Amino acid sequence: MTRKRLLLAGAGLGLLAPSLALAHERFIRHALKQPLNDLFFRQQPGGILGMHPDMLQIGILATLNLTGFLVVWFMRDALDHFVRLNLLSRLRGGLQRTVHNVGAFLIDRPVRVGWFYSFGEWAVIMFLRSPALVLMYSATNDSLVMPSYPLEPSSATIFKFIQVFLAILILTQTWLPLAGALIFGTWIYLFRWGPFVAVDALPVVTVGFVYAMSPWQSHKLSITRLNPLQTRIVRIVLGLGFFILGWTKIYNHDLTAGVGDNYPQVMNDPLVGLFAFGTDPALRRETWVLSFAAAEIMSGFMLMTGVFTRLWCTIMLWVFTKLMLVDFGWDEIPHIYPIGALLAVMTSNYLGTEFGAVQRKEREMRMSSPLVKRLALVAAASVAIAFLAVIPMLYFLTFTDRSLLR
Amino acid sequence: MAAVRRNRKVVWTLSDQTREVTISSLAQVPLFQRLSPVEIQKLEAITARRKFAAGTAVFFQDDPSDSFYVVVAGSAKVFQTSEDGQDRILNTLRPGESVGELAMIEGLPRQLSVQTLEETEMLVVERKDFMEFARQHPEVLWKTCQALCERVRQLMGSVLDMSFRDVPYRVLQVFQQLTQRHGIAEGDGWRVRLGLSTRELASMVGASEDSVSRLLDRFQTDGLLRRSGEDWIVPDRRALERALEYAGQ
Numbered sequence: 047m048t049r050k051r052l053l054l055a056g057a058g059l060g061l062l063a064p065s066l067a068l069a070h071e072r073f074i075r076h077a078l079k080q081p082l083n084d085l086f087f088r089q090q091p092g093g094i095l096g097m098h099p100d101m102l103q104i105g106i107l108a109t110l111n112l113t114g115f116l117v118v119w120f121m122r123d124a125l126d127h128f129v130r131l132n133l134l135s136r137l138r139g140g141l142q143r144t145v146h147n148v149g150a151f152l153i154d155r156p157v158r159v160g161w162f163y164s165f166g167e168w169a170v171i172m173f174l175r176s177p178a179l180v181l182m183y184s185a186t187n188d189s190l191v192m193p194s195y196p197l198e199p200s201s202a203t204i205f206k207f208i209q210v211f212l213a214i215l216i217l218t219q220t221w222l223p224l225a226g227a228l229i230f231g232t233w234i235y236l237f238r239w240g241p242f243v244a245v246d247a248l249p250v251v252t253v254g255f256v257y258a259m260s261p262w263q264s265h266k267l268s269i270t271r272l273n274p275l276q277t278r279i280v281r282i283v284l285g286l287g288f289f290i291l292g293w294t295k296i297y298n299h300d301l302t303a304g305v306g307d308n309y310p311q312v313m314n315d316p317l318v319g320l321f322a323f324g325t326d327p328a329l330r331r332e333t334w335v336l337s338f339a340a341a342e343i344m345s346g347f348m349l350m351t352g353v354f355t356r357l358w359c360t361i362m363l364w365v366f367t368k369l370m371l372v373d374f375g376w377d378e379i380p381h382i383y384p385i386g387a388l389l390a391v392m393t394s395n396y397l398g399t400e401f402g403a404v405q406r407k408e409r410e411m412r413m414s415s416p417l418v419k420r421l422a423l424v425a426a427a428s429v430a431i432a433f434l435a436v437i438p439m440l441y442f443l444t445f446t447d448r449s450l451l452r
Numbered sequence: 453m454a455a456v457r458r459n460r461k462v463v464w465t466l467s468d469q470t471r472e473v474t475i476s477s478l479a480q481v482p483l484f485q486r487l488s489p490v491e492i493q494k495l496e497a498i499t500a501r502r503k504f505a506a507g508t509a510v511f512f513q514d515d516p517s518d519s520f521y522v523v524v525a526g527s528a529k530v531f532q533t534s535e536d537g538q539d540r541i542l543n544t545l546r547p548g549e550s551v552g553e554l555a556m557i558e559g560l561p562r563q564l565s566v567q568t569l570e571e572t573e574m575l576v577v578e579r580k581d582f583m584e585f586a587r588q589h590p591e592v593l594w595k596t597c598q599a600l601c602e603r604v605r606q607l608m609g610s611v612l613d614m615s616f617r618d619v620p621y622r623v624l625q626v627f628q629q630l631t632q633r634h635g636i637a638e639g640d641g642w643r644v645r646l647g648l649s650t651r652e653l654a655s656m657v658g659a660s661e662d663s664v665s666r667l668l669d670r671f672q673t674d675g676l677l678r679r680s681g682e683d684w685i686v687p688d689r690r691a692l693e694r695a696l697e698y699a700g701q
Binding site for chain 1: 505506507511512513514518533535536537538559561640
């Protein structure tokens with residue numbers, strides 16, 4: 047970041063510093079209908095790793111699920127080779143090309159189709175401009191950036207105007223680096239209410255990177271594509287946001303269970319159901335919290351590391367759209383922003399992975415080693431990655447004291 | 453009948469006659485012209501034959517470069533697809549020509565797609581087998597280097613043509629090359645049986661479909677070209693060459 051941009055980031059921070067987000071509770075209803083069994087989330091005497099058996103089961107299932115996805119991901123070249131030789135070669139013309147493009151979509155290869163490109167351009171426009179809609183919505187609801195952060199009445203007016211000013215910059219794509227600095231400034235300011243508040247708003251920061259990387263003459267340009275670096279940053283930050291949010295859902299389990307108590311329909315999710323399968327029915331809400339969080343941790347991890355990015359973007363798009371249109375209604379309209387971000391990533395043709403080393407090793411071994419040996423390497427790497435992504439943090443959380451949250 | 457063993461499984465069974473055809477096809481490939489008959493036979497042992505119906509993609513852009521192909525019979529088009537789905541035909545392949553060897557050596561994803569224009573038979577050599585063969589016969593790598601230089605020269609020529617030649621010249625040049633490479637002499641002239649549409653010709657020329665369509669009408673009126681079903685006929689090759697000379701002035 048240049049010195050000029052750093053100064054602007056500081057200015058943005060200064061401008062927004064006096065605004066007070068008095069409370070950071072979720073905007074949607076989250077009051078618990080009955081207390082949760084807090085001991086379920088704590089160290090259990092005699093249990094493996096000191097965990098409740100159901101907690102351990104959910105952790106292991108999430109690890110195995112993640113392992114499965116990683117194995118398929120690392121072996122995707124071999125699978126692709128098999129599909130090309132045994133399926134694709136039997137087709138011809140447009141049908142062959144369509145099947146090839148579907149395959150390319152699923153394994154994050156470039157999809158070279160006119161409508162997909164146009165859709166991608168539209169998605170980037172939506173991603174870059176939708177924060178303006180969120181800011182306008184917040185301004186009309188006396189809140190800062192998101193409805194979760196209400197403004198203090200004494201200073202609300204001026205910050206509503208600042209938000210509208212920022213929204214106009216974004217809508218007209220004017221001085222985007224300044225818009226980026228203002229977003230970073232706002233996000234850093236949110237740490238004043240603790241890391242959880244800032245983490246909750248982490249997905250919003252993704253667009254700040256793209257704004258900060260844009261030229262000052264942004265209003266003269268039609269920015270309709272993200273370059274490879276921007277795509278990578280957006281993917282990593284967005285995934286990291288969901289990954290950390292997943293862990294905070296376990297840490298702050300009362301809030302998560304409270305949302306489930308008020309909106310019981312969110313408890314029906316196939317992946318969540320899979321993780322909680324066979325657990326104690328008396329601990330349904332507790333295991334749901336854990337499974338729901340595990341699903342978010344897993345999807346966030348895969349998005350962050352670039353494993354089946356498009357597939358996970360599609361699943362998360364479905365989840366967010368459902369939350370907005372079916373489960374929570376208008377209260378969750380700011381979710382239009384992550385939907386834009388996910389669409390921009392999903393339609394990008396510059397998707398990469400953070401596990402390039404394993405992939406390179408597997409490709410090298412294709413020249414000389416048999417399938418079994420390659421599979422063994424991939425399985426070992428996948429188990430290690432999945433284990434490290436899930437179990438240590440789950441174990442660590444059983445020692446945490448949640449009394450501060452109440 | 454002889455069974456060719458590769459990767460511990462039988463991948464192809466060839467009659468002696470088919471083996472002869474394979475050996476003779478491999479010997480014609482510029483890449484392998486310096487190899488001795490014994491070495492060509494060794495190469496044949498790691499080669500498979502595959503038939504593709506007309507309009508079948510042999511491989512797509514962005515696929516892993518895990519093999520290379522030699523056309524034995526038929527023809528195929530080599531094209532690139534832009535991100536927004538626009539195809540540009542770069543070349544056409546005829547028997548004896550190979551494709552995919554440079555990307556295969558580089559080991560990076562393919563930059564081109566290849567699709568057959570008619571029923572086509574190809575020889576396929578897998579990357580790991582070829583690399584092992586090249587280790588034993590380094591002269592193949594020299595030939596690959598030569599092929600690379602030839603491609604670079606062709607590309608530079610193509611860039612030059614695109615920059616300095618107008619569209620009529622480029623259209624005529626494409627037809628001259630097509631006639632030379634794929635033309636079949638018949639009573640009424642040279643027939644090009646590739647079923648190339650106006651859109652595909654426009655993508656080969658690097659011009660809009662409308663302008664190429666207008667030029668094709670003009671050249672047909674001038675008697676330089678004739679359409680016969682899906683084929684193109686060049687009634688007089690020398691007249692086409694003269695027209696190309698004038699267009700180039």
